[in-house]
Amino acid sequence: MVHASGRPGPGDSFLFTAPCNTGVKMPIDPDHVSPSIKLIDVQPALPSERFLVAEPPDAEAVPMDVVFVGGGPAGLAGAIELARLVQRDREAGGTLGELEIGVLEKAGQLGEHNLSGAVVNPSAFHELFPELSIDDFPLRQPVGKESVYVLTQSASIRVPVPPTMKNHGNYLASICEIVRWLGAKAEEYGVNIFPGFPVDSLLTDEGRVVGVRTTPAGLGRDGKPGGPEAMPAMDLSAKVTVLAEGTRGPLSQAWLKWQGITSENPQIFALGVKELWKVTTPLDRVVHTMGWPLSNKTFGGSFMYPLEDDLVALGLVVGLDYPDARFDVHETLQKMKLHPLFHRYLAGGEMMEWGAKTIPEGGYYSVPSRRHGDGLCIVGDSAGYVEVSSLKGIHYAMHSGILAARQIFEALKLGDTSEAALSGYSDAVDASVIMRDLRKRRNMRLAFKDGLFSGGLRAGLMTLTGGAIPSGKIAIEEDAAKICQLGDIQEQFRPDGELTFSKADAVYKSGNQTRDDIPQHLIVGEGITPEVAEMLELCVRQEYTSVMGQS
Ligand SMILES: Cc1cc2nc3c(=O)[nH]c(=O)nc-3n(C[C@H](O)[C@H](O)[C@H](O)COP(=O)(O)OP(=O)(O)OC[C@H]3O[C@@H](n4cnc5c(N)ncnc54)[C@H](O)[C@@H]3O)c2cc1C
Structure with missing residues (x-):
C-alpha cells in the first residue's frame, strides 16, 4: 500500500480506507481543481459479480x-x-x-x-x-400540534401546514423501539x-x-481471518x-x-442526518422547516419531533443533487441548531445519538x-x-x-x-x-429538480389539483448526472462540543464500533483525481489513503 504522495497516473486506482485514521491528508492542488464535474463520469460501475454468485449453497448450508x-x-x-x-x-x-x-x-x-x-x-x-389495539403498539403519543416554518438566518415565519405535511392520526415513535x-x-x-x-x-x-x-x-x-472472533x-x-x-x-x-x-x-436520493437530544425545555409540537440553512439551489428541509418531555429528535434531509460539492449536510445541521428556533430547546441539553442515512426520494416513477x-x-x-x-x-x-x-x-x-x-x-x-x-404525489419532489421557485409553484399546483396537474411524468436524471462544482471555501467550522459536533464525534455517538484494522472497503474506481476525491469526501476525517495500481 502506498500513501498518496502525488497525483495519480492514468490507470491508477484509489482506495479510500475506512476506518481512515491511518491515512494521510490527501493533497489538493488548487491549480488542478476542476470547475465542474459530473460524478457519473467517474463513478465506477456496480460490481454486480460480487453480489451475485452463480453457485449452489455449499454442503453445510x-x-x-x-x-x-x-x-x-x-x-x-x-x-x-x-x-x-x-x-x-x-x-x-x-x-x-x-x-x-x-x-x-x-x-x-x-x-x-x-x-x-x-x-x-x-x-x-x-x-x-388486527387483533391488537393502538395502545399495544410500540408508538409513543399521537401527533398533536404541528407547525411549519420558513426560516431565515435569524427569524422563523410560521406558515400554514401544507397538506402533504399534515400528521393528524399519526404517532411519534422511536424506530429502534x-x-x-x-x-x-x-x-x-x-x-x-x-x-x-x-x-x-x-x-x-x-x-x-x-x-x-x-x-x-x-x-x-489483509483480508485474512484475524482474531478469535473470526x-x-x-x-x-x-x-x-x-x-x-x-x-x-x-x-x-x-x-x-x-x-x-x-x-x-432513475432512483434519486436524499441524505438525512438525525440527532436525538435530551432536553430541559419540552417541545410541544411537531416542527418542520423550509428555507435557511439551505440555499435556493438545494432541496430539503428539517424536522424536530418531541418523543418525551425531555427527549427530542431533530434532523436535516437534503436532496443529493445539490450543486456545491463542498456543501456538507452534517455541518449544515450543526449550524442550524444555533438558530433560535432550535437553540431554545437544545441549549443546556445533551446529544444522545447521531445517525445518517440516505432516503430514496424518486417516488412513483x-x-x-x-x-x-x-x-x-x-x-x-x-x-x-x-x-x-x-x-x-x-x-x-x-x-x-x-x-x-x-x-x-x-x-x-x-x-x-x-x-x-x-x-x-x-x-x-x-x-x-x-x-x-x-x-x-408522483411529481412533488421531481418538480424541484429545476429549481426551488418553479418547484414551489408546481408543487402548489399539484396540491391544489390533488396531483392531477402536471398529469404526466417529470423526467429526471440520477443525482450523479448533475453537474457539481467545488464552491467557495468557507471559513472552517469549529464545533463547540456542546451544541455542535464534529463528524468524528457524531460517528462516535452513532454507536459505530468498527475496528480500526478491518479490510479497506470504500473503493473508488480508477483514475480518481484529488479534486474528485475531495468532492466525494468519503471519510469522516477527510483523510484518504490511496492504493495505486489496484483495480
Ligand atoms: C433522517 C430520516 C428520517 C426519517 N423519518 C421518517 C419518519 O418520520 N417517518 C417514516 O415513516 N419514515 C421516515 N424515514 C424513512 C424510514 O426510516 C424508512 O423508509 C424505513 O426505515 C424503511 O424500512 P426498511 O425496512 O425498508 O429499511 P431499513 O429501516 O433501512 O432497514 C434495513 C435493514 O437492513 C439491514 N441490512 C442492510 N443490508 C444488509 C445486508 N446486506 N445483510 C443484512 N442486513 C442488512 C440494515 O442494517 C437495516 O437494519 C426517515 C428516514 C431518514 C433517513
Missing part, C-alpha cells in the same frame, strides 16, 4: 424456506406475517407444515442501524396485528433472527436466486429470498441490473417495474417505497413486507416459487395504498 435480508420494518413485518399465515395454515390442518423463516440483520442487535425519532402512520401495525418490538414478536412466532450476519451475496442458479452467503467476520486488514462465510439455502436491505441496497441494485429491470425514472423474480422479492426502501413530501417510509415498508409474505405463502402452498408464482406481489403493491399514495 443452513436450510431455510424463506430468508429476509435485513431486519428493519419491511423484513420483520414480512417475516411475522408469513409466520402467522403458516401457523394458521397448520392449525387449520393445511399441508404446508413447519417452515424455517430467517431474518439476517447486519447490525449486532436489531434496531442498531435504525435512526430514532419518527412520525409513523399506524396503518401497517393494524394490518399486521419499533424494530425491537417487531423482532420480539417475530421470535414469538418462531422466526429465526440472526443479528450480526451481513449478507454478502445472492447465490444463483441460472435465473433463479437459491439462497444467500454471509460476509466472513473478524478479518484483519467467522467464515455461511450459506443459507432458501426457496424465496426477500431483499429488505433498506435504501440503496447493493444486492437489490445488482439483482435488478442482472434481470434487466428498469424504472421510468423510480419504483422498478417488477419487484419479484424467480425465488426473490424486494420490499421496503430497497424497492423505493418512500413518499418524501410527507417523509414517510416506515408504514410503506411494513405494508410491502406483509404483501410479499402473503404472496410467498400462496407460492409455497403451490410448491412453485417462480417469477410467475410471485408476480402477485408486485401486482398487490401496485394496487395498494403504497403505490396509490406515491402516484398521488
